[in-house]
Amino acid sequence: MKKEQIVSQDPRVMHGTLVFAGTRVPVESLIQHLIAGDSLDIFLDDFPTVSREQAVAYLHKHLSTTNYLRH
Numbered sequence: 001m002k003k004e005q006i007v008s009q010d011p012r013v014m015h016g017t018l019v020f021a022g023t024r025v026p027v028e029s030l031i032q033h034l035i036a037g038d039s040l041d042i043f044l045d046d047f048p049t050v051s052r053e054q055a056v057a058y059l060h061k062h063l064s065t066t067n068y069l070r071h
Contacts, residue, residue, distance in 0.1 A: 006057045023049040030055055
């Protein structure tokens with residue numbers, strides 16, 4: 001993925017909810033899918049406007065900042 005924005009937040013889009021950039025898909029939807037035990041592929045099938053690169057980049061950034069990916 002190019003150095004594009006992964007997520008965005010704009011009061012004019014989904015009332016300011018954090019969404020994947022260029023979509024109206026809330027980041028929370030990805031989190032809810034994963035908590036429910038769904039795979040990333042299921043999430044991407046349900047929300048085709050989100051690219052795999054966006055989802056993986058968001059998870060990598062989020063998990064690395066919460067020490068899950070650090071050794």
